[in-house]
Amino acid sequence: MNIALLGYGIEGESAYNYFLDKYPDATFTIYDESDKPKKDIPKGIKFIGGQKNGFHNIDADIVVKTPAIPPEKVSSTGNITTATKEFFLACPAPIIGVTGTKGKGTTSSLIAEMLKASGKKVHLVGNIGVPALAELSKLSKEDIVVYELSSFQLWDLNKSPETAVVLMIEPDHLNVHKDLEDYVEAKSNITKYQEATDTVIYNPENSYSSEIAKISAGSKLPYNTKQAAYIEDDGIFIDETKVCSIEDVKIPGRHNLENICAAVSAVWLYTKDVESLQLAIRNFTGLPHRLKLVGQKKGVSYYDDSISTTIGSAIAALRSFKLPKVIILGGSKKGADFTELAKEIALSNIRKVIVYGEEAPQIIKALELENFLNFTYLEDTAMKDIVQYSASISELGDIVILSPACASFDMFDSYQDRGDQFVSAVQELDD
Numbered sequence: 001m002n003i004a005l006l007g008y009g010i011e012g013e014s015a016y017n018y019f020l021d022k023y024p025d026a027t028f029t030i031y032d033e034s035d036k037p038k039k040d041i042p043k044g045i046k047f048i049g050g051q052k053n054g055f056h057n058i059d060a061d062i063v064v065k066t067p068a069i070p071p072e073k074v075s076s077t078g079n080i081t082t083a084t085k086e087f088f089l090a091c092p093a094p095i096i097g098v099t100g101t102k103g104k105g106t107t108s109s110l111i112a113e114m115l116k117a118s119g120k121k122v123h124l125v126g127n128i129g130v131p132a133l134a135e136l137s138k139l140s141k142e143d144i145v146v147y148e149l150s151s152f153q154l155w156d157l158n159k160s161p162e163t164a165v166v167l168m169i170e171p172d173h174l175n176v177h178k179d180l181e182d183y184v185e186a187k188s189n190i191t192k193y194q195e196a197t198d199t200v201i202y203n204p205e206n207s208y209s210s211e212i213a214k215i216s217a218g219s220k221l222p223y224n225t226k227q228a229a230y231i232e233d234d235g236i237f238i239d240e241t242k243v244c245s246i247e248d249v250k251i252p253g254r255h256n257l258e259n260i261c262a263a264v265s266a267v268w269l270y271t272k273d274v275e276s277l278q279l280a281i282r283n284f285t286g287l288p289h290r291l292k293l294v295g296q297k298k299g300v301s302y303y304d305d306s307i308s309t310t311i312g313s314a315i316a317a318l319r320s321f322k323l324p325k326v327i328i329l330g331g332s333k334k335g336a337d338f339t340e341l342a343k344e345i346a347l348s349n350i351r352k353v354i355v356y357g358e359e360a361p362q363i364i365k366a367l368e369l370e371n372f373l374n375f376t377y378l379e380d381t382a383m384k385d386i387v388q389y390s391a392s393i394s395e396l397g398d399i400v401i402l403s404p405a406c407a408s409f410d411m412f413d414s415y416q417d418r419g420d421q422f423v424s425a426v427q428e429l430d431d
Contacts, residue, residue, distance in 0.1 A: 001026040004058050006074065007066025008037040011083045014131030015064045016042065018086065031055055033069075067152035068176060080156075084149070087132040088159040093123075093143040096266050099154060099190050100167025100209070102313040103259045104128075105287050106251070107167060108148040110263035113284055117276035118267075120144050127153060144270060151177065151186040160193040164200040164216065165266050167259070169208035170312040174335030175407075184208050191216035201228060201265045203258070221265055229264035231257050236281075238268055244278045251286040252303075253320030289419035291317055291403070295426040299396035302387075302426045305403035306419030309334060311341045314405035318348050324398045325350050326390050330357030331406025331418075338366035341405055346370040352393050356381055358410040383411075383418070387425035 001023045005012050008030045019026060028045050030037060035049040054073035055063075063076045064083065074080055088095070098108045105128050112124040123139060125132040126148040139145070147161065151173060169187060177183040191200050191212050198218035203209040204225060213220050221228040229238040236243045236257065243264055249257065264277060271277075286292045289306040296302070305317045309331070318327065327350065329341075336359070345353060345367065353375040355363050360377055367375055376393075378386055390400045402422045412418040 001062070002060045002078075003028050004055075004060035004063045004076070004078075005030045005066075006055050006058075006063060006069055007032055008039055008041055009066065010039070010129070011131050011133075012037075012064070012066055013039055014133045015083045015086075016045075018083075018133040018136070019062070019064070029060070031058070065156075067150065067155070070176065070178075071156045082153070082156065083131065083133050084126075084153045084157055085159075087125075087136060087147075088157065088161075090136055091139060091145060092141040093139050093145050094163070095145045095147050095161035096163040096165065097147045097149050097161030097190050098165040098167070098262075098266075099149045099151070099187055100165075100203075101170045101172045101310055102308070102316070103167045103255065103262075104148045104150070105307070106256065106290055107165060107259045107263050108146050109287055110260060110280065110284055111165075111266050112146045113280040114263060114267040114277045115144055115146070115270060117280040118271040118273040119276075120270065122146060124148075126150075149190060151183055154189045155186040157189045158193060160189065160191055160198065160216075162194075162198050163266055163269060164190045164194060164198070165262050166190060166200060166202040166209045166212050167262060168203050168206045168255075168312065169212075170310055171336070172310050172334065175333060184211070188212045188215055191218075194218045199269060201262055203262070223261045223265045224258055229261040229268065231261060236260055236264060238264055241272075241274060243274055244281045248278065248282045250282070250284060252291060253316055255316040255320070256286075256291075289415060291320060291401075294423045295429070297391065297426065297429040297431060299398075300391065300394040301399045302422075303399060303401045303403075304419045304422050304426075305401055306408070306415045306422060308403040308405060309407050309415060311336055311338065311405055314341055314403045315344045317401050317403035318344055318350075321399050321401075322349065324395070326352045326354065326394055326398060326400045328354045328356070328386060328390065328400070328402045328422075329363050329405055330355050330360050331404045331408050332358045332410035334407050336362075336405065338363050338405070339369070342366035342370040342372060346372045350374065351395070351398060352376060352390075354378060354386060354390060356386060356411075357404075357406060359406045363405075383421040384425040384428070387422060387429065391429050 058076040202213035204222035
């Protein structure tokens with residue numbers, strides 16, 4: 001048995017361990033676009049790097065593709081698969097799959113915490129950082145899997161989860177997907193193979209989410225309507241039952257109330273234990289780098305929203321607060337159009353926009369077209385200096401938000417690295 005692993009990061013490593021256990025005598029070869037793998041490869045395994053033009057005519061019985069490699073860049077005489085495909089084929093437990101452009105991690109985590117609070121055995125896997133194949137041996141049919149699914153993981157998936165949650169979708173990853181249609185088509189695999197007994201929970205106010213829901217052969221539940229969980233007056237309700245008060249919610253922003261509605265709608269299919277749901281919501285303070293309060297210095301609050309790599313997520317961050325704001329924008333390219341963000345900024349209570357990074361000229365151009373000139377361009381500036389500048393221009397009661405609306409790879413290893421540097425810089429500010 002010859003097995004080719006295309007890419008060797010966290011998922012590649014888990015795929016290697018999975019297939020090694022399945023085929024102990026197999027011969028493995030690791031291929032990568034770069035000259036070096038992301039992780040140290042096992043001793044004795046052949047490595048072939050520099051595959052910048054794709055992975056074609058791979059001579060192997062099984063080819064395991066890393067999520068971010070487009071399917072059309074891979075060809076082989078053998079079976080082409082992915083870690084996600086293999087997990088869906090072998091998983092004995094029901095799967096709640098969650099996708100969307102932003103909010104996947106928060107919603108997946110909320111679902112998992114609610115189910116755990118009600119006494120269920122839950123496995124949270126996928127794009128949130130836990131390789132699904134590493135959990136497979138721990139699963140029984142009585143468990144529940146919550147799987148955060150990116151467009152890359154869904155790209156060539158040919159089986160859908162029993163419960164699909166489709167959040168707000170906007171253009172993203174257009175530097176990898178051929179176009180928006182390709183991106184949405186990849187997302188649609190979360191419902192494409194559902195059966196009549198399955199369910200899709202979706203955002204009815206988002207056209208792409210609604211399109212994806214229509215494909216499903218199962219039940220369709222639009223969240224934040226009375227067909228599922230919804231926001232009304234001072235609380236979140238489902239089936240006219242009050243699940244929690246808005247005051248119970250620790251994570252800021254209207255978009256997070258909607259994420260809670262999506263999560264409650266999914267969990268309600270598995271348990272109607274209101275006390276457990278309420279407890280999980282009260283205890284949930286958010287995930288790192290997702291509009292999380294990371295410090296208060298001299299009466300100024302600092303929020304890390306480094307995972308904000310899209311226009312919609314930056315707009316949602318701005319709308320989460322009424323107080324005067326300083327927002328930090330910029331980073332590497334993902335094919336975004338900053339027009340809508342510039343319009344939102346022009347209408348918002350903004351003290352200053354700080355712009356940095358590769359996309360700075362495009363952001364500035366969009367702001368100027370909206371006649372918004374209250375920005376500062378910090379060229380070739382480290383995150384520590386950006387934070388110090390934000391502190392120097394902020395006033396008592398202000399909110400400083402790192403919500404870049406861009407990818408991170410011009411200056412940082414990842415959005416986590418960017419967020420960590422922001423948090424570190426905030427902690428170093430004088431009290």
